[in-house]
Amino acid sequence: MPHIVVKSYKEFTSPVKSDGYEFLWFAKEFKNAKDTLVAVRFEEHQFLLAIKPKDEHYIIKGDKITRIAPTYILKGALKHFCELADCEILYDNLSSIKPIHVDKAKSFLKEIDYFIEHFPTKKEVWIEIGFGSGRHLLYQAKNNPDIQFIGIEIHKPSIEQLLKQIALQDIHNLLVIDYDARLFLEFVPSNIVGKIFVHFPVPWDKKPHRRVISKKFIQEAERALKPDGVLELRTDSRAYFDYALELFLEREKSKLEVTKNIEPPVSSKYEDRWVRLGKDIYDIRMYALQESPPLELNFDFTFSKISSLERFIKNFDIKPKVFDDYFVHFEKLYMIEDGKFLAEVSFGSFDRPTHLYLILSEGSAQYYPKKPIASQANIKAHKKIEEFLNV
């Protein structure tokens, strides 16, 4: 990561603009004034520089929460900041960081924001969860060119491997996301998915709450599937099969198909291993029975009122507040100027927490640098944050 180590720097009057970079304000850690953050705007990007004391020096780098890409933007911000702040530079690594070659394969890898804003809906969608080596997903994508495929994985080497294969095999109907599948389905529009494959999910026998298949997952899958669309679970674990079957049967109405040791059109790496060991392989297919109501993702994360800022600042409590299926954790407080604060906060789901800042002043609060994504856990956490700001 680009950084500069300085012996000293001088705070300058903000806002100030230098070659497209606007340095908007400084925020100092409240009470112990150890770390300082500097707000920067460059074109449509907003982010923070972090200045941290280190031995007798300071290290200046990009703040992790507001991480900015591509790296050249951060390099420019550090360089211009040091010119304005008259830094006495001891060391920097800016020239050793080469511009990153934008790999063609990377264009198939999308962030969650892409799916929230432009979910591909023109073609029928098929989703594979935990694609691993990608053998099954690549086979399906090649054999069904009129279907839009989405592969979800959390294991980075598997994602890299799949991206390479997509480019090598010149596949154009497959998008990939590095995201927890338990949360992804929340953002899939209703009634557009023909198939969801969950093949050989990790059984998590000792931590069942980590299993991909859950009551909520089944509900979201049923909503995303078009009528007669199918969620296909394939597993070598009898315990997982029993657990999932019970959950599927908890639905008031269900159309299920159970098969055992049926050969698939293509065998995955895991499947090969289990078959070699003589294990039984179980499938459950759950069919969606009806049209579902449309997905609503239009939650507006604006705070309507802030009545207790003084009390909130005075009692700033860094203990995480844990609720049923979400949490709120105020982590650090900074002061921008008298009566204006910046609070670092993480919140939302335990599996994929959101990390952001809140800019707080009497009567107003807003997220920085952007609003959270409208997951159900974030919506609940937002309402709780509003409560904390008004007690």
Ligand SMILES: C[S@@+](CC[C@H](N)C(=O)[O-])C[C@H]1O[C@@H](n2cnc3c(N)ncnc32)[C@H](O)[C@@H]1O
């Ligand atoms: C046992 S492997 C099976 C891989 C592949 N489906 C196959 O049959 O060869 C399970 C895969 O699911 C992925 N995985 C586990 N939990 C996940 C989650 N919550 N979201 C997305 N992928 C997950 C793992 O990284 C792993 O690659």
